[in-house]
Amino acid sequence: AFAVTEALLVPLALLVDGVMFAWSYDQPRRAVAVMTAIHAVVSMLLGIILIGVAVLLASMPG
Known part of the structure; x- marks a missing residue:
């Protein structure tokens, strides 16, 4: 949608x-x-992981 x-x-x-x-959280920069x-x-x-699960589900036979 955007060309960025x-x-x-x-x-x-x-x-x-x-x-x-x-x-x-008002923590130091390192934290x-x-x-x-x-x-x-x-x-x-x-x-x-979610993309992998989606690919596996999409390629499931039947």
Whole structure:
């Protein structure tokens, strides 16, 4: 729908995520960076798993 590349969206999403963690939890920058990194990794793993399950279900015979 939008002609915006992932090279712009991913850093922007991480920045917004970090700002929201900092605003919500009022933690030091290092803790915010760790929380943002953990959130990014867990989100990617969950996305990979859900896409894999969807592909398996779509390719199921019958």
